[in-house]
Amino acid sequence: xxxxxxxxxxxxxxxxxxxxxxxxxxxxxxxxxxxxxxxxxxxxxxxxxxxxxxxxxxxxxxxxxxxxxxxxxxxxxxxxxxxxxxxxxxxxxxxxxxxxxxxxxxxxxxxxxxxxxxxxxxxxxxxxxxxxxxxxxxxxxxxxxxxxxxxxxxxxxxxxxxxxxxxxxxxxxxxxxxxxxxxxxxxxxxxxxxxxxxxxxxxxxxxxxxxxxxxxxxxxxxxxxxxxxxxxxx
Amino acid sequence: xxxxxxxxxxxxxxxxxxxxxxxxxxxxxxxxxxxxxxxxxxxxxxxxxxxxxxxxxxxxxxxxxxxxxxxxxxxxxxxxxxxxxxxxxxxxxxxxxxxxxxxxxxxxxxxxxxxxxxxxxxxxxxxxxxxxxxxxxxxxxxxxxxxxxxxxxxxxxxxxxxxxxxxxxxxxxxxxxxxxxxxxxxxxxxxxxxxxxxxxxxxxxxxxxxxxxxxxxxxxxxxxxxxxxxxxxxxxxxxxxxxxxxxxxxxxxxxxxxxxxxxxxxxxxxxxxxxxxxxxxxxxxxx
Numbered sequence: 001x002x003x004x005x006x007x008x009x010x011x012x013x014x015x016x017x018x019x020x021x022x023x024x025x026x027x028x029x030x031x032x033x034x035x036x037x038x039x040x041x042x043x044x045x046x047x048x049x050x051x052x053x054x055x056x057x058x059x060x061x062x063x064x065x066x067x068x069x070x071x072x073x074x075x076x077x078x079x080x081x082x083x084x085x086x087x088x089x090x091x092x093x094x095x096x097x098x099x100x101x102x103x104x105x106x107x108x109x110x111x112x113x114x115x116x117x118x119x120x121x122x123x124x125x126x127x128x129x130x131x132x133x134x135x136x137x138x139x140x141x142x143x144x145x146x147x148x149x150x151x152x153x154x155x156x157x158x159x160x161x162x163x164x165x166x167x168x169x170x171x172x173x174x175x176x177x178x179x180x181x182x183x184x185x186x187x188x189x190x191x192x193x194x195x196x197x198x199x200x201x202x203x204x205x206x207x208x209x210x211x212x213x214x215x216x217x218x219x220x221x222x223x224x225x226x227x228x229x230x231x232x233x234x
Numbered sequence: 235x236x237x238x239x240x241x242x243x244x245x246x247x248x249x250x251x252x253x254x255x256x257x258x259x260x261x262x263x264x265x266x267x268x269x270x271x272x273x274x275x276x277x278x279x280x281x282x283x284x285x286x287x288x289x290x291x292x293x294x295x296x297x298x299x300x301x302x303x304x305x306x307x308x309x310x311x312x313x314x315x316x317x318x319x320x321x322x323x324x325x326x327x328x329x330x331x332x333x334x335x336x337x338x339x340x341x342x343x344x345x346x347x348x349x350x351x352x353x354x355x356x357x358x359x360x361x362x363x364x365x366x367x368x369x370x371x372x373x374x375x376x377x378x379x380x381x382x383x384x385x386x387x388x389x390x391x392x393x394x395x396x397x398x399x400x401x402x403x404x405x406x407x408x409x410x411x412x413x414x415x416x417x418x419x420x421x422x423x424x425x426x427x428x429x430x431x432x433x434x435x436x437x438x439x440x441x442x443x444x445x446x447x448x449x450x451x452x453x454x455x456x457x458x459x460x461x462x463x464x465x466x467x468x469x470x471x472x473x474x475x476x477x478x479x480x481x482x483x484x485x486x487x488x489x490x491x492x493x494x495x496x497x498x499x500x501x502x503x504x505x506x507x508x509x510x511x512x513x514x515x516x517x518x519x520x521x
Contacts, residue, residue, distance in 0.1 A: 048414060074416030086411040088404045099404050102397055103416045151416060 001026045001186055002047070002078075002155055007056035009046040016042040018210045019056065024155065024188050029181040031201035031218070032190045033231070039210040040190040041083050044157045047188075048073050048080040060155070075103060079153035083160060085144040089133030093124055093143055096132050100150030109152065117146040120176065138169030145176065156180070158189040162196070174200060194231050198222055238368050240490060245371060247486030248479065252379035253440055255478035257459040259386055259471055260433030266469035267406045267426045270320050270331045274339035275434060276456030278315075281342060282308040282438025283447045287355050297359070305435035312431020313424050320427070321420070339452070346449035354446040361443065378440035385436050386475065389429075402426055406469070461505050467515030477516060481505075 002024040010016045016039045024030045032040055045051050047058065049070040058065040060076055068076065079100075087096050097117060101110045118125040121142040127135060132143055141161050148156060161177065162170040170193065178200040181187055191197035198204055198218040206214040206227060214224050221227055261275050272278075282304045289300035319338055323331050361373035393399035405412050405422050412419045445451065462481050466473030484504055489497025508516055 050410075050413065069418070070413035071416055071418040074414070080414045082411060082414060086408055086414075088407045090407055091400065091404060095400050095404075098397065098400055099415045099417075102401060106416075107397060147415075 001061060002188065003057070003059040004047070005057040005059070007043075007046060007053050007058060009042060009051055009053045011042075011051065015054075016210050017046060020207070020210070020212055021056075022205050022212065022215070024186060026154075026186055027184055028203065029177070029185075029187040029189065029201045031197045031204040032188065032207050033192070033194045033197060033204055033221075033227075034207035034213075035230075036192070037209075038207045040207055041159055042210075043207065044080060044082075044159050044188070044190055047157060048078060050080075074151050074153075075105075077154035078157065079148035079151050079155070080157040081144045081148045081159060081161065083163070085140050087132040087135075087140055087143055087147070090131055092129050092131055093135070094128040096143055096147050097124075097128075097150050100147035103151060106151050110150070113150050113152060117149055120149075120179070121146055136169075137165050138173065141165065141169075141173055142176070154186060156185055156187045158187060160190055160192065162191065162193050170196070194227065195222075240487070242369055242371070243486050243490035244483070245369070246375065247483040249371070249375040249379040250486055251479035251482030252382040253375075253437065254455075254459065254462055254482050255475045256382035256385055256433065256440070257437050257455065258462045258466065258474035258478050259389060260430045260437070261459060261463050262466070262469055262471045262474045263389075263402075263426060263433070264430040265463070266471065267402055268316070268320065268324075268423055269469075270324070271335065271460075271468070272315070272430070273332060273335040273456075273460075274315070274342060274452075275430075276452030276459060277339050277342040277346075278308050278311055278431060278434040279438045279441065279455075280346060280447070280449065280452040281311060282435045283442040283445075283451065284346065284350055284355075286439060286442045287357055287447055291355075291358050301439040304439055305432050308435030308438060309428040309432040312427040312429075312434065315431070316424055316427035321423075339456075343449050343452065350447075350449065352449060354448045356446050357442050359443060372444070374440075374443040378444065381436070381440055385433065389433070398422075398425065402429075461502070465505055465508060465515055467517045470515065470517050473515055473517030480516075 004020055004022045006019040006021055008015065008017055008019060020043060032043060034040055042051065046053050049065060049068060053066060060078065065073070065076070088099065097114060098110070101107055101113065123139055124142055124146055127139065132140065135143060145161065158177065161173050165173065174196050177187065177189060181200060189197060189201065198221060201218050203216065204218050204221045205212050206221060214221060214226050261272060264270065264272050285304045285307050286300050289295040289303055290297055295303070315338065319334055320331070323334055364371045364373050364376060393403055401417055401422055405419060409419050412422070462478045463474050465481060466475070466477030481501055484501035485497040488500035
């Protein structure tokens with residue numbers, strides 16, 4: 001579904017990604033793990049075209065994305081839940097979800113998708129008239145994921161959904177991702193919570209200082225020396 | 235003792251407040267969403283007033299046709315202002331943004347002087363005053379008040395009930411995340427500029443019924459509108475609404491107790507005091 005071929009990207013003269021190649025197949029949940037500053041967020045921002053790749057290929061469903069402006073990515077089936085959630089804090093929960101369904105094709109299915117999101121996150125239905133800024137961290141993450149689902153994406157990009165959440169909330173967010181994964185959503189998830197994310201992803205990539213250091217099935221990745229030593233303390 | 239002239243002054247203040255609120259709404263919409271102050275806002279209204287004058291008094295268009303044409307023209311001017319003046323300085327320092335729109339102010343004023351001359355022009359439409367008992371009210375002001383109110387309600391419904399209106403409020407909070415919603419921010423900015431221009435056009439239609447037109451007329455209400463916006467909290471549309479009515483009462487009732495010019499003095503003194511007391515406006519910043 002999504003193919004990155006030797007993708008390079010950065011900010012100005014600062015290079016953050018070096019020849020990153022990875023693939024996400026339809027129906028898969030793929031994790032990108034790595035330490036702070038490895039370039040994980042930059043990777044997702046490059047995929048959703050918020051920054052321009054300086055070299056390499058970015059292909060979604062066989063079509064190159066390199067020259068597609070960021071706001072057309074949603075129409076190509078990609079939804080990005082950004083770092084820090086970035087909700088519209090003074091809009092209500094339901095208005096935030098409405099923004100996720102801004103494109104005309106999504107508006108036609110608004111009621112139906114709203115129902116799907118409320119089934120996935122019953123808490124959002126209770127809080128639908130509350131302004132998003134008053135939600136707890138975990139609820140905000142649910143709202144942000146719900147907002148992304150409202151566009152009916154074929155590929156969901158999740159940027160550290162567990163960041164800054166209480167442990168019990170982290171559990172329930174991963175539970176949601178696992179549920180989406182089993183319902184057939186295609187997910188590319190970036191995380192620092194390595195053990196947990198590899199517990200729900202089928203495959204993973206280890207990103208360090210902008211380069212892919214290791215890749216493989218979640219079990220293989222957990223067994224590599226790099227991951228064991230650096231991140232799991234073994 | 236019941237004072238009929240005081241009642242008249244209060245009612246006139248309410249009517250004046252309505253039109254001030256409409257003027258403030260356009261400026262607040264632009265600032266709240268695009269984060270740029272159109273210093274030349276009142277000059278757009280001046281152009282709109284000339285448009286109505288020429289279409290109606292010179293080319294004999296009926297008013298029901300001249301008014302929509304004026305609104306469309308000023309809306310178009312608003313988008314042109316954004317596309318050619320604001321957009322290039324969108325990420326520049328605020329002082330540069332102020333200076334370029336200030337430059338447009340003098341450009342429009344100078345162009346209007348060259349094109350239309352300095353003499354005062356009158357639309358030639360006189361509405362008879364309304365008499366209720368011993369109370370006299372200007373019909374033009376009452377119509378302006380009612381239309382301004384309808385315009386504001388329409389804008390409120392648009393901003394809260396539609397996808398586009400919600401996107402306009404959303405982009406005011408976080409413009410960088412909008413592409414992830416599939417929204418092109420530049421398109422929303424252009425639409426917002428057209429709306430702000432359209433509101434200025436509507437204000438022009440209402441003002442041209444009450445005032446003679448001359449190239450510097452923008453200066454007679456531009457600063458007041460700007461102060462009203464700051465008083466209500468720049469970018470805060472509801473605050474601007476409340477501040478407009480408050481400010482108009484100061485001018486109208488203050489003018490009744492002392493002298494018309496004193497009304498403005500009192501209103502401005504109140505403004506200065508309010509700025510010491512609440513520097514971000516009586517009702518806080520953008521919301």
